[in-house]
Amino acid sequence: MRYAFIQELTKLAAKNKNIILLTADLGFTVFEEFAKKFPKQFFNVGIAEPNMIGIASGLALSGKIVFAYSIASFASFRTYEHIRNDVCLHKAPVIIVGSGAGLSYADNGPTHLATQDLALMRGLPNMTVLAPADPVEAQWATREAARLKSPVYLRLGKKGEPVIYDKTPKLKIGQGNWIKRGSNFVILACGNIVFNALKSAENLEKKGLSGAVISLHTVKPIDKKLIVQLAKNYSHIVTVEEHSVVGGLGSAVSEIIAQIPAKKPEFLISGIKDDFPKKLGSQEYLRKIYGLTPEKLSLRIAKFLKKS
Amino acid sequence: MKNLTFFQKKAKELRKEILTMAFKSQRHHISSSLSIIDVLVVLYWGVLKISPQDHWNLKRDRFILSKGHAASALYAVLADRGFFPKKYLESYGKEGTILGIHPDYGYLAGIELSTGSLGHGLSAGCGMALAAKLDSLNSRVFVLLSDGECDIGTVWEAVLFANQQKLDNLVAVVDYNKFQAFGKVKDVIDLEPFVKKWKAFGWEVREVNGHNFKQLLQATKSVPLKKGKPTVIIAHTVAGKGVSFLENKLEWHYLNLTKEQYKRAISELDNL
Ligand SMILES: Cc1ncc(C[n+]2csc(CCOP(=O)(O)OP(=O)(O)O)c2C)c(N)n1
Numbered sequence: 385m386r387y388a389f390i391q392e393l394t395k396l397a398a399k400n401k402n403i404i405l406l407t408a409d410l411g412f413t414v415f416e417e418f419a420k421k422f423p424k425q426f427f428n429v430g431i432a433e434p435n436m437i438g439i440a441s442g443l444a445l446s447g448k449i450v451f452a453y454s455i456a457s458f459a460s461f462r463t464y465e466h467i468r469n470d471v472c473l474h475k476a477p478v479i480i481v482g483s484g485a486g487l488s489y490a491d492n493g494p495t496h497l498a499t500q501d502l503a504l505m506r507g508l509p510n511m512t513v514l515a516p517a518d519p520v521e522a523q524w525a526t527r528e529a530a531r532l533k534s535p536v537y538l539r540l541g542k543k544g545e546p547v548i549y550d551k552t553p554k555l556k557i558g559q560g561n562w563i564k565r566g567s568n569f570v571i572l573a574c575g576n577i578v579f580n581a582l583k584s585a586e587n588l589e590k591k592g593l594s595g596a597v598i599s600l601h602t603v604k605p606i607d608k609k610l611i612v613q614l615a616k617n618y619s620h621i622v623t624v625e626e627h628s629v630v631g632g633l634g635s636a637v638s639e640i641i642a643q644i645p646a647k648k649p650e651f652l653i654s655g656i657k658d659d660f661p662k663k664l665g666s667q668e669y670l671r672k673i674y675g676l677t678p679e680k681l682s683l684r685i686a687k688f689l690k691k692s
Numbered sequence: 693m694k695n696l697t698f699f700q701k702k703a704k705e706l707r708k709e710i711l712t713m714a715f716k717s718q719r720h721h722i723s724s725s726l727s728i729i730d731v732l733v734v735l736y737w738g739v740l741k742i743s744p745q746d747h748w749n750l751k752r753d754r755f756i757l758s759k760g761h762a763a764s765a766l767y768a769v770l771a772d773r774g775f776f777p778k779k780y781l782e783s784y785g786k787e788g789t790i791l792g793i794h795p796d797y798g799y800l801a802g803i804e805l806s807t808g809s810l811g812h813g814l815s816a817g818c819g820m821a822l823a824a825k826l827d828s829l830n831s832r833v834f835v836l837l838s839d840g841e842c843d844i845g846t847v848w849e850a851v852l853f854a855n856q857q858k859l860d861n862l863v864a865v866v867d868y869n870k871f872q873a874f875g876k877v878k879d880v881i882d883l884e885p886f887v888k889k890w891k892a893f894g895w896e897v898r899e900v901n902g903h904n905f906k907q908l909l910q911a912t913k914s915v916p917l918k919k920g921k922p923t924v925i926i927a928h929t930v931a932g933k934g935v936s937f938l939e940n941k942l943e944w945h946y947l948n949l950t951k952e953q954y955k956r957a958i959s960e961l962d963n964l
Contacts, residue, residue: 407874409840409843409872409873409874409875409880410873410874411874412873412874412942412943412945412946413946415874428874428875428880429843429881430840430843430872430880430881431810431811431840431841431843431844431872431873432843432844432845432881434845435845457809458809461809462809462811491719491785491792491793492792492793492794492808493792493793493794493795493796493806493808494792494796494806494808495760495794495806495807495808495809496793496794496808496809662790662799663788663789663790664788664789664790664791664792664796665786665787665788665789666787669787669788
């Protein structure tokens with residue numbers, strides 16, 4: 385997704401001199417070309433993420449559209465008050481780009497896990513939160529973020545995420561995108577785990593359980609209309625995110641479902657339990673521990689459908 | 693007192709250990725670990741009052757690896773110093789390990805702070821040093837920072853605080869290898885005049901060659917350099933030190949060793 389992001393940004397920057405990319409000392413093998421091509425649109429602020437957000441807001445309040453890049457954990461946690469005050473309070477067109485969503489940096493340990501960033505960013509007024517599912521969505525999200533002219537958190541995976549779409553879908557900010565149709569249940573997923581959600585639905589299809597899969601790439605503003613409609617049409621709703629079960633996509637969806645007056649669907653939130661991992665390993669390893677592989681997701685959803 | 697040959701030998705062994713861990717796990721940050729190993733050997737075998745058998749003793753000296761991305765060096769040292777079995781090192785970077793790419797508090801004896809996000813160590817170090825003062829303990833706190841880390845605001849907030857509270861039991865060691873993650877320090881955020889900055893903030897400064905055991909021992913053994921003042925030791929180092937083809941190259945922050953490179957590195961150290 386990083387490469388999809390920088391490819392799109394390179395196109396945008398060529399057309400618009402007001403687009404600026406800031407990095408907090410990251411981007412090895414990703415930003416070299418951009419830096420060379422656009423020396424007046426690229427600045428490495430050093431390892432100084434809060435300062436980067438402040439600089440970004442100043443630039444943005446002076447007419448620039450600023451992409452501020454770091455690893456998602458540093459881009460979101462360390463910078464939070466600067467994002468809240470300098471960016472959101474001023475509705476400044478700053479796009480905070482967090483790469484390494486969720487468990488991407490699993491082997492690097494708890495300090496590098498971006499597993500509470502959606503919760504934080506979703507809590508901010510004026511913020512748009514985008515969590516693209518694959519390189520195709522990432523490219524689209526980069527383009528849209530630059531057009532919005534308001535604060536955006538863009539949550540990217542790392543590299544080598546599988547492509548979900550064989551042809552470019554029609555995507556719109558704030559509207560979930562149907563990836564697969566199905567009648568027994570519906571999965572709402574976001575970000576780098578959508579692929580696994582889709583695989584789990586395909587597994588279950590083979591067992592006669594037909595599930596729909598929707599990419600909720602816009603975590604904020606959440607697609608309320610769609611969720612209300614799904615709650616009417618489906619008896620079972622599942623959310624899947626590579627993020628804590630506290631405050632992320634599952635919370636966003638349940639906030640809406642909880643307020644529906646009519647009979648409510650059965651609801652399952654799958655994500656990362658509210659804890660720091662005790663053992664480390666690859667992203668795949670931690671996905672297994674947290675039940676986020678296609679196999680574990682299928683099992684859990686099948687059980688959920690049976691029980692309720 | 694251990695002689696210089698001891699330190700040289702120990703550092704060479706541990707360099708090999710670091711390379712073996714990096715190769716077997718196919719994990720990076722090799723240059724960052726090689727850059728600090730001489731400092732660690734001096735601290736762990738020459739300076740720190742710590743004991744693996746009594747590692748929670750409140751009177752112990754503390755060591756914080758604020759540049760947590762060089763954890764492999766710390767693991768190699770702690771295992772060799774007897775804080776945990778050497779065979780743990782084989783699990784470094786592997787599935788289900790407790791030896792992450794960055795060190796984690798609470799799982800292994802001798803790890804005083806979870807680091808990995810840069811810019812946390814010196815603040816926590818201030819807290820530990822202050823607690824020692826409040827409790828009338830003689831323990832000292834050593835914090836190893838990277839040069840890139842000195843871009844960070846909280847580092848300088850801690851620097852101000854330590855001066856204000858006269859934390860002369862606090863020692864910062866800066867691994868000044870002149871490289872950070874996306875370029876050379878002087879091209880990204882130049883720190884010079886570095887010594888003057890620390891001095892202006894009220895710290896007592898000593899500059900050393902971070903691979904010279906004599907200089908390192910002299911500086912670290914005599915802290916506080918001045919009563920009532922926190923100490924900083926600016927260690928001029930070489931990223932990737934000890935293996936010619938790993939030295940002074942940005943990419944060795946990121947790359948993994950091939951088998952051929954691993955063998956070449958080990959034989960270079962063996963022939964030293
Ligand atoms: C707060 C924070 N931002 C970014 C990073 C990612 N990162 C890891 S190492 C590093 C910089 C490496 O340079 P330096 O700190 O000087 O250490 P050296 O390579 O010299 O050991 C960066 C930016 C981080 N670990 N923490």
